Amino acid sequence: MATPPRPGSLASRLGHVTTIIVVEDEPDIATFLAAFFRASGTEVIHTDPKSTTEVVELAVANRASCALVDLNLGGLSGFDVLEALHHDERLAAMPVVIVTADARATTRERAVGLGAAAFVPKPFNVKDLFATVRALVEGDPLLAESTDEATSADAEVRRGALRGGLLPAHVLQHRLSNAVAAARRSRVSVAFALLRVTVGGSGQPAVMAEVATVLAEALATAEILGATAPDELAVLFPADDADSAGSHLTAALGDKPMDLDLPAGRKVSVQCAAGIAASPAHATTGDELYMAADAALAEAVESGQVLATAR
Numbered sequence: 001m002a003t004p005p006r007p008g009s010l011a012s013r014l015g016h017v018t019t020i021i022v023v024e025d026e027p028d029i030a031t032f033l034a035a036f037f038r039a040s041g042t043e044v045i046h047t048d049p050k051s052t053t054e055v056v057e058l059a060v061a062n063r064a065s066c067a068l069v070d071l072n073l074g075g076l077s078g079f080d081v082l083e084a085l086h087h088d089e090r091l092a093a094m095p096v097v098i099v100t101a102d103a104r105a106t107t108r109e110r111a112v113g114l115g116a117a118a119f120v121p122k123p124f125n126v127k128d129l130f131a132t133v134r135a136l137v138e139g140d141p142l143l144a145e146s147t148d149e150a151t152s153a154d155a156e157v158r159r160g161a162l163r164g165g166l167l168p169a170h171v172l173q174h175r176l177s178n179a180v181a182a183a184r185r186s187r188v189s190v191a192f193a194l195l196r197v198t199v200g201g202s203g204q205p206a207v208m209a210e211v212a213t214v215l216a217e218a219l220a221t222a223e224i225l226g227a228t229a230p231d232e233l234a235v236l237f238p239a240d241d242a243d244s245a246g247s248h249l250t251a252a253l254g255d256k257p258m259d260l261d262l263p264a265g266r267k268v269s270v271q272c273a274a275g276i277a278a279s280p281a282h283a284t285t286g287d288e289l290y291m292a293a294d295a296a297l298a299e300a301v302e303s304g305q306v307l308a309t310a311r
Contacts (some may be wrong), residue, residue: 012113019043020133021059021067023081024099025074033068036126037133049076052084062092065137068129069098079114086115095136099124112168131206167226172234175225176286179236180279181188191237191245191278192229192289194297199270208233208270210260218252232297242278242309249274250307273300277310 010239022038024030025048034044036253045062049055059067067085069080078098084094095117098172100107111119118132183190195215199207212224212233214276222245225234237245257269275297283289 019062019064021062021064021077022046023055023069023073024065024277025072029070033126033129036130040130048074049081051076052080053276055081056084056088056091059085059094060088063111064091064094066134067094067096067224067308068099069096071098071102071111079086079110080202082114087166091202097129097130097132097136104226109168128206131209134225135206135209140285165230167234172228172290173224173286175236178283179238180284180285180286180289183239183279186239188239189241189278189281190289191240191242191243191275191276192251192293193235193237193274194290194293195233195235196273196297196301197231197233198272199231199268204240206266207260207270211270211272214258214260240278242276242281245278246276246307246309249276253306255306273305274302274307275310276307284309 004209017122018041020042022030022033024033024046027046027048030048034046035066037044043062047057047058049058055067055069065167069078069081069085071080078100081111081190082098085091085094096115097118097120098111098116099120101122107207108119117136119130120132131258136206153243160185179190179192194210208227208230211225215222215233215235216224218238219235221237223236225236228234233251237248240248251274253274257271260268260270275293275295277283277284277289277292277296280287284290296308296310300306
């Protein structure tokens, strides 16, 4: 049943693209989510489905902007729902957020592998869930309503950083291998950095999205690849050596904690440490480049430095 929205902050940002599908077999949770999102101007449609087709057709009929899917549904697997939504061409633009009490790493990895855009363990902070949905839907480059290139690029950054808290390993390996090969053909260097983001309390997904956005704005020539861990971001510098990339990254991070403004009036301060490596100086393959940056990050964290460069 649809819960009609009233004007609010999310509605003012998203216009009429504000329908969220909640696939949940616990009515209390669905009612709670509907009340919160409704206060932000979002239409919420709750379903406790008997089949995956029911969810797909509901999402299509209502032009849903996002789906929140529980994994442990009565008589139905949330994984099956996720897979059905992800593979339906009519819903290619719609991100799916998994909301589940099963927070095991294997569960998260399976969800990401099946196309989940984000993974939120229960019990969740509803403000952080709201921020995740906002980051996925706001200016989504796959939505017809979003035509501004800057907004689309920003949304790509935020979606990559939020992708289930983890960038799939095969995606990262493929991107690094391609970057090293391209740099070799052009006879230039390519640098890669891993950032550890430390923040107290809850809200890591929303924090990672904001850190990614800040870095994307500050690092004009870099590509934010996404989160390699819930507290770790990967950054690629396609045509920089380690010294040049390190200078850009140090300037972006500064020498003080990064203050962030999150949705719902939340403010947090985060501390970042980075490890950076380059090819061909420190590595000749994508895997080697990742390992070199990872070792440098460990050194930065252990020594309390903002940035450490591979040896």
